[in-house]
Amino acid sequence: MSRKRARVATTKFHKYTQELASSVQRARQAGCLVRDDGVIVDVVSSNLSPKQLALVEEVKQCANNLEAMGGREEYQRASQLNTSLFSTSKWLMGLMGSWGWLEGLKVVDRDGSDSRRDVRILEIGAINTQLLDAAKKTRLRRNNGDFNGGIAAKVERVYRLNVRAIDIRSTDPRIEQSDFFALPNPKDAYDAIVCSMVINCVTSPQDRGKMLTKIFNFLRPGGVCFLTLPRLCLHQSKTMTRAYFEEILTKGVGFEIMKEATKDSPKIAFYVLSRPMNLSPVKCWSDNFGTVRPLKNGKKFRNSFTVILSQAEVERA
Ligand SMILES: C[S@@+](CC[C@H](N)C(=O)[O-])C[C@H]1O[C@@H](n2cnc3c(N)ncnc32)[C@H](O)[C@@H]1O
Known part of the structure; x- marks a missing residue:
């Protein structure tokens, strides 16, 4: 992994984990059962209000973004490279x-x-x-x-x-x-x-x-x-x-x-x-x-x- 790719991976990871944490919090405040990692628990979509559905979609999108950048595994690989530099x-x-x-x-x-x-x-x-x-x-x-x-x-x-x-x-x-x-x-x-x-x-x-x-x-x-x-x-x-x-x-x-x-x-x-x-x-x-x-x-x-x-x-x- 290059230094540039490591820098991009750590920046994206921080951005996406922050976004996921805030969207999970908003969804929970609206009464949705959501785990910290963005997995929706026990949701039957027909029982959700339009607002809850939108919030659940937002959580899914944030979790997908995190997964698409390689998640915590990619982040740790990038961090290992950064650690080797200082x-x-x-x-x-x-x-x-x-x-x-x-x-x-x-x-x-x-x-x-x-x-x-x-x-x-x-x-x-x-x-x-x-x-x-x-x-x-x-x-x-x-x-x-x-x-x-x-x-x-x-x-x-x-x-x-x-x-x-x-x-x-x-x-x-x-x-x-x-x-x-x-x-x-x-x-x-x-x-x-x-x-x-x-x-x-x-x-x-x-x-x-x-x-x-x-x-x-x-x-x-x-x-x-x-x-x-x-x-x-x-x-x-x-x-x-x-x-x-x-x-x-x-x-x-x-x-x-x-x-x-x-x-x-x-x-x-x-x-x-x-x-x-x-x-x-x-x-x-x-x-x-x-x-x-x-x-x-x-x-x-x-x-x-x-x-x-x-x-x-x-x-x-
Ligand atoms: C950027 S890495 C830093 C690693 C290393 N200490 C360094 O100086 O490069 C952050 C590490 O902290 C871990 N971490 C974050 N929150 C933690 C917690 N609550 N308990 C234990 N480890 C945690 C992450 O999994 C990740 O491996």
């Missing part, structure tokens, strides 16, 4: 290396001595196994510490990482097929959550807010989220600006932005967000977070990205 895992491995996390996190044992434990990582929307591979990577170490192998050598992991990778549609047996929204709270909170180019695939602004709040909840205090999204979402939407997105992340959800680790490429914004050690000193609810409002003048915008937070959810976090 490696998110390289970026976050570099950062974790600079923090000393790749050798594991220090814990003080009951007797006062130090040991190390694996870094617990959740990768949401994993379409490749780069992080899983890094966690499995091994080397031979001789007892005296050199790497020549030999009889006294033992196999050890290179990085102390414990990675759980999930995707709603898994492309590898090691990637767990799960919806992030359906995961129960973890027994042990995560040290790091990777959410790369996923929030822009979530179709409703409310669910995007829910995703950010749930990530915050799943992290231990001091844990970090590696969040990436297309810059287009921040710069080409009438209802979003970069400053407002950062207000949502900080004052809304409660994250601190690690400015020194956050960066931009020409197309992608790379955020490193940390969950503060204690109650978030920056969190401060504004009713704006619960609504959508135009933030820019003008008519032509290539994107309609926005985020809505639920006050009850962020207050529980």
Whole structure:
């Protein structure tokens, strides 16, 4: 697949999934039984009003558009190509290396001595196994510490990482097929959550807010989220600006932005967000977070990205 075809596929997928989600919502409001994927349930067309029939047709058309572009399969193939062009895992491995996390996190044992434990990582929307591979990577170490192998050598992991990778549609047996929204709270909170180019695939602004709040909840205090999204979402939407997105992340959800680790490429914004050690000193609810409002003048915008937070959810976090 060429880069151009991959770009077209991801753009079409986002457009058609948004259209499908809105048409399903409209059809449900009119009393039609429609599944999220656009399949019409138990419909006898003679029982439908003309308005319902039109809405059902609209849903079918949106589902057909999605199928015709190759659906989620084509989208994931395109995303795999995009990922191979900018490696998110390289970026976050570099950062974790600079923090000393790749050798594991220090814990003080009951007797006062130090040991190390694996870094617990959740990768949401994993379409490749780069992080899983890094966690499995091994080397031979001789007892005296050199790497020549030999009889006294033992196999050890290179990085102390414990990675759980999930995707709603898994492309590898090691990637767990799960919806992030359906995961129960973890027994042990995560040290790091990777959410790369996923929030822009979530179709409703409310669910995007829910995703950010749930990530915050799943992290231990001091844990970090590696969040990436297309810059287009921040710069080409009438209802979003970069400053407002950062207000949502900080004052809304409660994250601190690690400015020194956050960066931009020409197309992608790379955020490193940390969950503060204690109650978030920056969190401060504004009713704006619960609504959508135009933030820019003008008519032509290539994107309609926005985020809505639920006050009850962020207050529980
Ligand atoms: C654009 S791809 C990004 C993949 C990869 N993380 C990257 O950086 O290139 C988005 C992925 O997120 C997955 N995804 C979207 N919503 C999800 C959810 N609620 N739970 C788990 N995975 C999700 C999609 O299936 C898709 O594979």
